[in-house]
Amino acid sequence: MKNIQSKDKINKILDMVNIMVVIDANGKVLYYESLNDSLFMGGDESPVGMKLTDMYPYFTLEQTTVYKAMKKREPILNEYQIVQINEDEALSVINSAYPLINETGVIGGIVISKELGGDSDDSRLFKKYDFDDFITDDDSLLDRLDQLKKISRNDSLILITGETGTGKELIAHSVHSNSRRKTKPFIVQNCAEIPENLMESIMFGTTKGSFTGAIEKAGIFEASKGGTVFLDEINSLPLSLQGKLLRTIEYKTVKRVGSSKDIEVDFRVIAATNVDLKRLVDEGKFREDLYYRLNVVNFVIPPLRNRKNDIRKLSEHFVSYFNRILNRNVKDISSKALQLFMEHNWSGNVRELRNVIESSMNFADGEIIMLKDLPEYLKDKADFVETSENDDIAHIQVIDEKDSKNNITLNKSLAEMVDEYEREIIEKVIKKNKYNVLKTSKELGIPRQTLYYKLKKYDLY
Structure with missing residues (x-):
């Protein structure tokens, strides 16, 4: 049943494109599906097992979109290419490619391609x-x-x-x-x-x-x-x-x-x-x-160094993303590592942060990205050290201790408690205003776009 569902998904993709090819790290074709592939001249011969450059001799491997995506370690979407088939004929195509990455690194890539011709009307x-x-x-x-x-x-x-x-x-x-x-x-x-x-x-x-x-x-x-x-x-x-x-x-x-x-x-x-x-x-x-x-x-678009409040949110996003890609279970970033993130200049902006998170998750031993897991060029800038993992977690993770002075038991992180409180306030105000977003945003004193984001975040709208 699972194979049938996977085949159905592939067929839906092929309804929109001409070809889909999966290759390994060496450029060998592992999977091929085609709907009118004008570039492959192999007739009825299956290209599985062939080199991508033997399948499409018009390119060197370095010229292919999928190789570029594998080298960059990130998707390349809608790259335009003109393919000269012979002295008199050329095809215009759009390629989108995605690297396949696991805990060992880049293991291959997927490319889908569509010829530009006729009346395509598929968003x-x-x-x-x-x-x-x-x-x-x-x-x-x-x-x-x-x-x-x-x-x-x-x-x-x-x-x-x-x-x-x-x-x-x-x-x-x-x-x-x-x-x-x-x-x-x-x-x-x-x-x-x-x-x-x-x-x-x-x-x-x-x-x-x-x-x-x-x-x-x-x-x-x-x-x-x-x-x-x-x-x-x-x-x-x-x-x-x-x-x-x-x-x-x-x-x-x-x-x-x-x-x-x-x-x-x-x-x-x-x-x-x-x-x-x-x-x-x-x-x-x-x-x-x-x-x-x-x-x-x-x-x-302001540089990341001018958007320091976004660093934590972006870091959480990339940790979640690379948990899926690298099959990890990283749950947080240590306070010392996060402090270094906040002090760093980020000349490479969000792309640099993404690469730092991916690199750190490859070196992290447990569920927390520690200072020691960061790339060397970042650690060299740190003027502080971590004493122990437990000391570090106590600053940002679940605090399971009693505040004797105020008799409050803190069994959640500060961020979780703030989120709960914020959700409760927004829910009360928007219900009172009968889900009028403009009126609610004015009453809360926040832009409508921010309110839309928070309504989506807390599943309130």
């Missing part, structure tokens, strides 16, 4: 993240996320500014998921990852014969087919192409390399930068007219 494929996936308790940031969610329904251009690792792609995905284009492709293109000599052809497409080896192929704007194009690290776009991008955005037309013909296209652009674009404009490294065109709606 399940292109909708990956939503605003609820952005973890924060910062009221100001929650308010701005609420505003951005409303703006998402329009087609206005959005520029997301934030340091590396703050979650810019998650925000871009969320905008697409809440837009009228959510059933269309969401194409991610990192401008810093493309060699400058290939940038123009990838973005705008090529005409056969325009240069040696050139074939007829669409660029990312044509391939989006009414969807969203996310240009990450737009600050890396060469000056020589910025004018062409501006014209494409202004007139909703593209001109392929080697062609004088304008092709009408329908798309929305979301751009992101990890540096101050205005500073690049002042330095003559970025066109001022393109900057103002992209900067219709500017959304700034």
Whole structure:
């Protein structure tokens, strides 16, 4: 029965995509399901047991989305690729890949792929993240996320500014998921990852014969087919192409390399930068007219060092996540380790915190992440030491001792007691207001987005 249910789930996925492949750490195919896989030329031969690069000789292993995900140890969603099958034929595909990780490390990966052609109308494929996936308790940031969610329904251009690792792609995905284009492709293109000599052809497409080896192929704007194009690290776009991008955005037309013909296209652009674009404009490294065109709606994600109150919440999230991935049962982080987290600068932001949690859970002996389990570069900054695990737990874990002065028995952590008290207050007020969220948020003195989050957290709405 379990196998039948698993097969049904796979079939539902394959209804949305062309192929699903599972490989081991060495790139050997362990599982393959296909619905019209135009790239595999093996006929009726099963590719199971083959190397992925033998199955698809158009790529080196390093060029495949699944290998990149395994190397990064995190999913890569909606990566756009142009696959040149022969001298005259190329296919545009979108790949999403997920690393398979256990307590020993990366053991393989899964990739699902869809050819871009025809009329796809399935939001399940292109909708990956939503605003609820952005973890924060910062009221100001929650308010701005609420505003951005409303703006998402329009087609206005959005520029997301934030340091590396703050979650810019998650925000871009969320905008697409809440837009009228959510059933269309969401194409991610990192401008810093493309060699400058290939940038123009990838973005705008090529005409056969325009240069040696050139074939007829669409660029990312044509391939989006009414969807969203996310240009990450737009600050890396060469000056020589910025004018062409501006014209494409202004007139909703593209001109392929080697062609004088304008092709009408329908798309929305979301751009992101990890540096101050205005500073690049002042330095003559970025066109001022393109900057103002992209900067219709500017959304700034503050660095983690300015969101210290989110560190505990994010840490709990990653501990829970890696408990499932690594088959662990870590329940908390020691007060000394958490103190170091609060003092650290987090130049790599949320991504760095995620990696620190994963690393620490691999070294933790018990149910608590201790100072000794942290990466060396963090421990070297500590100007304090832990005396014992029990001493450390007493600061943050269940306190099972009697306060003789006030005659109170504390059998729960402070956080648990605060949560219970908060839930009780919110439940009373929202019931009194007959579940009117606006009225309740005003009475409690908190933003509506914060109230929505807490109602969901406490299962009250």
